[in-house]
Structures are given as structure tokens and as C-alpha cells.
Amino acid sequence: MEQLFILTLDASNFILAIVLVAMGLVIIFGLMNVINMAHGELFLLGAYTVVLVERAGGHFWFGLLLAPLVVGLVGLVVEELVVRHVYHRFLDTILATWGLSIAIKQAVVIAFGPASHTVTNPIATSIEIFGTPYPVYRLFIMAVALLVIAVTFWLFFRTAFGLAARGVIANRDMAACLGINTRRLDRATFAYGAALAGLAGAVMAPIMSVDPQMGLGFLIPAFLAILVGGAGHLAGPLLGAAAIGGTDTLAANLWSPVVAQIVVFTMAIVVIRLFPRGLAGRWFGR
Amino acid sequence: MLTVQGLEAGYRGSRVLNGIDLEVAEGGIAALLGRNGMGKTTLMRALMGLVPVAAGRIVFQGRDIAGLRPYAISNLGIAYVPQGREIFADFTVEENLKLGLVGKPGGAGTDPASAYRHFPILAERRGQKAGTLSGGQQQQLAIARALVGRPRLLLLDEPSEGIQPSIVLQIAEILRRVAAEDGLTVLLVEQNVEIVLSLAADCAFIEKGRVVARHAAAELARDRDILHRYLAV
Ligand SMILES: Nc1ncnc2c1ncn2[C@@H]1O[C@H](COP(=O)(O)OP(=O)(O)O)[C@@H](O)[C@H]1O
Ligand SMILES: [Mg+2]
Numbered sequence: 146m147e148q149l150f151i152l153t154l155d156a157s158n159f160i161l162a163i164v165l166v167a168m169g170l171v172i173i174f175g176l177m178n179v180i181n182m183a184h185g186e187l188f189l190l191g192a193y194t195v196v197l198v199e200r201a202g203g204h205f206w207f208g209l210l211l212a213p214l215v216v217g218l219v220g221l222v223v224e225e226l227v228v229r230h231v232y233h234r235f236l237d238t239i240l241a242t243w244g245l246s247i248a249i250k251q252a253v254v255i256a257f258g259p260a261s262h263t264v265t266n267p268i269a270t271s272i273e274i275f276g277t278p279y280p281v282y283r284l285f286i287m288a289v290a291l292l293v294i295a296v297t298f299w300l301f302f303r304t305a306f307g308l309a310a311r312g313v314i315a316n317r318d319m320a321a322c323l324g325i326n327t328r329r330l331d332r333a334t335f336a337y338g339a340a341l342a343g344l345a346g347a348v349m350a351p352i353m354s355v356d357p358q359m360g361l362g363f364l365i366p367a368f369l370a371i372l373v374g375g376a377g378h379l380a381g382p383l384l385g386a387a388a389i390g391g392t393d394t395l396a397a398n399l400w401s402p403v404v405a406q407i408v409v410f411t412m413a414i415v416v417i418r419l420f421p422r423g424l425a426g427r428w429f430g431r
Numbered sequence: 432m433l434t435v436q437g438l439e440a441g442y443r444g445s446r447v448l449n450g451i452d453l454e455v456a457e458g459g460i461a462a463l464l465g466r467n468g469m470g471k472t473t474l475m476r477a478l479m480g481l482v483p484v485a486a487g488r489i490v491f492q493g494r495d496i497a498g499l500r501p502y503a504i505s506n507l508g509i510a511y512v513p514q515g516r517e518i519f520a521d522f523t524v525e526e527n528l529k530l531g532l533v534g535k536p537g538g539a540g541t542d543p544a545s546a547y548r549h550f551p552i553l554a555e556r557r558g559q560k561a562g563t564l565s566g567g568q569q570q571q572l573a574i575a576r577a578l579v580g581r582p583r584l585l586l587l588d589e590p591s592e593g594i595q596p597s598i599v600l601q602i603a604e605i606l607r608r609v610a611a612e613d614g615l616t617v618l619l620v621e622q623n624v625e626i627v628l629s630l631a632a633d634c635a636f637i638e639k640g641r642v643v644a645r646h647a648a649a650e651l652a653r654d655r656d657i658l659h660r661y662l663a664v
């Protein structure tokens with residue numbers, strides 16, 4: 146029983162971390178039809194923002210607040226300089242953002258070196274859950290992810306901005322003819338998606354080794370989660386992450402992490418075969 | 432209110448509009464007629480900024496709007512009801528109407544309820560998905576969505592297409608009333624001659640991307656041969 150509870154906590158932890166990364170990807174893809182290959186590097190920039198703040202003598206919490214702002218701003222610049230010129234050419238967006246990801250990664254190596262950095266864990270205590278110690282910071286990560294999910298759903302389903310954004314997703318030309326400034330929405334949405342990646346990187350930094358490759362470990366499961374969950378609805382990454390993260394944690398515990406990866410990929414292929422538009426596409430119609 | 436001079440526009444590799452000259456006077460309903468494929472929809476899309484203007488001028492209320500982006504044209508007071516309606520099928524009726532407001536300066540806070548006065552059926556269906564409405568109701572929604580933003584000029588592309596005749600007459604009646612009450616100017620593209628003759632005062636005929644004739648509706652009602660000349664296939 147206790148074992149099961151801890152397992153559930155571990156799975157939730159992984160799932161919510163994936164959601165944090167995948168949500169930004171899905172928002173950008175939904176509005177602009179851009180697959181942002183540089184999303185992992187935005188995650189990276191979030192983590193390095195915290196490293197930089199700590200080096201300068203600042204506190205972790207300040208870094209955590211600063212990271213989404215900095216990376217959101219980077220997103221704004223990237224959108225203006227690169228993405229907006231190619232966003233109507235699907236393949237070019239993949240190439241352009243891929244090139245960007247390489248550039249950002251190299252810039253990080255030049256600025257911080259290829260070695261890994263550590264970020265202090267701001268809540269380095271554990272609490273006992275059914276007699277097993279569990280790190281409090283992991284609970285904090287889950288709380289942040291849940292908050293981000295709630296805010297994002299609120300933003301897209303309860304505000305005028307969200308209505309306009311969903312209108313642009315459904316029919317860009319018609320939305321523009323109704324007076325909606327699609328350029329401004331693109332910019333805002335890309336920046337928001339980038340900010341989410343930056344926040345994810347910053348909040349995960351204390352429990353990871355911060356190095357130029359760290360984005361990859363979340364980007365692949367995030368992409369898988371989107372494929373499995375479907376990109377047509379904001380609930381897609383939630384369902385997909387639950388499927389991927391749940392399967393991974395369970396299989397890793399029953400057998401081994403290597404087997405878990407094989408199981409996850411197999412599961413992903415089966416789901417994509419059965420539901421080409423993802424689980425959310427199946428459940429929400431559309 | 433709207434003056435189009437020497438307008439040329441089209442799609443990649445094919446010029447559709449070959450120098451459109453058109454004058455729409457303030458107030459009332461003006462009609463644009465022509466056979467299929469003559470460029471009526473392309474003209475509407477060019478006026479809205481959806482199709483790039485290659486040459487010519489589009490002067491709306493004294494301002495050249497050629498080259499402006501669609502949202503800016505919309506916010507200057509031109510609304511568009513496209514052929515095929517293009518309502519947001521997965522959104523509720525109320526959300527569709529709100530989408531007609533969110534982009535307007537200060538519009539996000541405005542109540543879409545004003546639209547329900549002219550279109551009571553939409554009030555009944557406000558919580559329903561727009562895609563589940565009948566064709567006539569969808570057309571009313573598309574018109575209401577255009578009107579909530581309080582435009583000065585309404586571009587209406589084939590509103591009777593695919594709709595039962597009885598409903599068409601009902602919509603025509605609503606249009607006439609709105610135009611009169613709100614001082615709205617309408618540029619109507621329509622194949623249904625009866626609708627045109629009952630609504631419009633002025634008719635322009637388009638052929639191969641040019642306006643080739645203009646007649647008062649009363650004149651056309653007397654002499655149906657003119658209509659026949661420009662519309663027969
Ligand atoms: N998206 C498009 N791309 C290329 N050609 C088009 C497009 N839309 C319309 N056309 C062409 O432009 C011409 C005029 O079409 P249109 O403006 O829709 O005419 P109408 O509304 O008078 O029936 C037609 O020959 C049509 O084939
Ligand atoms: Mg047409």
C-alpha cells in the first residue's frame with residue numbers, strides 16, 4: 146500500500162514535469178502550426194537563468210521568478226526575428242527552430258562551459274509519507290505544475306485573450322476579419338509558451354544536473370506525450386503525459402528503466418496506430 | 432463611403448480582378464451581381480485585406496485602406512460575412528458573437544446581447560454549438576457576428592446560398608431593418624435575383640474581373656432582359 150502510494154507520487158511527479166514542458170509546445174503548435182524544436186533549449190535557458198542568479202549571489206527563489214520572464218522575452222525576440230518569417234511554411238519552421246536550438250546550445254556552452262552545474266535545493270528536507278521519507282521539493286514541483294496547468298486552462302477557456310486565441314486556432318483568416326490582431330496573439334502566445342519552458346527548466350534545476358543536454362530528457366517524453374495525447378486540444382498533453390509518465394514509472398519499478406523505455410515506445414506506437422489524432426482527439430470529438 | 436478605383440488583385444499566378452471601379456454610396460444596400468467565377472468573392476476578400484492588392488485604390492471614408500491587414504480594416508468599420516459563412520462550428524453561439532467583439536477596441540467588455548434583438552433565434556440557441564445550427568441559423572449567426580462590432584459597412588457574400596427560400600426572405604427582412612435602423616451600408620453579392628431586387632437600390636454587374644454595368648434596381652425590375660444578359664450562363 147505504502148509502496149503503491151510512493152509509486153503514484155513518483156509517477157505524478159514525472160507526469161507533471163512532462164506536462165509543464167509539453168503544454169508550451171502544444172500552445173505554440175496549436176496557434177501557429179509551428180513545431181518548436183528549440184523548446185528544449187528554452188528549458189535549458191530557464192535552468193541557466195537560475196545558475197546565473199545564484200552565481201551573482203541571488204537566491205534560488207528570485208531565479209525561479211526571473212526565469213520565465215527572461216525566457217519569455219527570449220521567446221518574443223525569437224518569434225520576431227525567426228519564427229514569424231517562416232511560420233506559414235511548416236517544414237521551414239522545423240529547420241529554423243532546429244538551427245536555433247543548436248545556436249542556443251552552443252551559446253550556453255561558450256558562456257558556461259560544457260560541464261554540469263548544480264543548483265541548490267531550496268527545500269532540502271523530506272517528510273515522512275507512510276514511514277518513507279519523501280523530498281518536499283518534489284511536492285513543490287507538483288504544486289507548481291498544477292498551478293501552471295490551472296492558470297493556462299483559465300487563460301485559454303475563461304478570458305477574452307483565450308477566446309481570441311482559440312478563434313485564431315480554429316480559423317485564422319476569419320478571426321482576423323473580426324478585428325483580432327493575429328500578429329499580436331502569435332507574439333504573446335509564443336512568449337507564453339517559451340515562458341512555460343523557462344519556468345519548467347528553472348523549477349527542475351535543483352533535482353537535475355544542469356548541463357547543455359538537460360533539455361533532451363524532457364523534450365522526448367514531451368513530444369511523445371503530445372503524439373499520444375493529441376495536439377488538437379489543451380487536454381492532449383495532460384492525457385498523453387499521464388499515459389507516458391504512468392507507464393514509464395510503473396515499468397521502471399516493475400522491471401528496469403531500460404525496459405520501461407521500450408514499453409513506453411511500444412505503447413506510444415500502439416496508441417498512435419489506434420488513435421491517429423491522439424487520445425484527446427478521440428475523447429473530445431473535434 | 433467606399434470608392435474602388437482600378438483595383439487589380441488575384442492569386443499566385445492568376446490575376447482575377449482586372450481593374451475594378453466601384454462606388455458604394457453611404458446608407459442603403461448596393462448589390463454586386465455576376466456569374467460564377469467572375470471574381471465577386473475575390474473582390475470581397477481584397478476589400479477585407481485577405482487577398483493582396485496588386486494595383487489600384489480602395490478608399491473607405493476618405494482613407495486608402497489598400498494594403499492594410501484584415502484586423503485593421505475590420506477595426507476601421509468594415510465587417511465581412513463570407514461565402515459559406517465560416518462560423519466557428521465548435522464554439523457556442525454566444526462565443527461566436529463574442530469573437531465578433533474581442534478584437535474591437537474596448538469590445539471585449541461589450542455584451543453580445545445587442546445581436547439578439549434582431550435575431551431572437553440566436554438568443555434561444557446561445558449555449559448551443561454553432562455547428563449544430565441549421566443553415567439559415569448559421570447565416571443569421573454569421574451576420575449577427577459581423578454586426579455586434581458595429582460596422583459602418585457590411586460585406587455580404589451570397590447569404591442565400593444553400594438556405595431555404597422562406598428563411599432567406601426572413602433574413603432579407605432583418606437586413607433591411609438593420610440597415611435602416613443603424614444607418615448601415617451593405618455591399619451585397621447575391622445570385623438570387625428576387626432578393627437583390629427586393630433589397631438593393633443599386634446594382635453593379637461584374638464580368639471577368641471588371642465592373643461592366645450599373646443599373647438602378649427599379650430599372651432592372653422593369654427590364655429583366657438586362658439581368659438575363661449578365662447572369663445567363
Ligand atoms: N484561392 C484561390 N486560388 C486560386 N484561384 C482562385 C482562388 N479562389 C478563387 N480562384 C479563382 O478566381 C476566380 C474568381 O473566383 P471567385 O472570386 O470565387 O468568383 P465568384 O465569387 O464571382 O464566383 C475563379 O476563376 C476561381 O477559380
Ligand atoms: Mg463567390
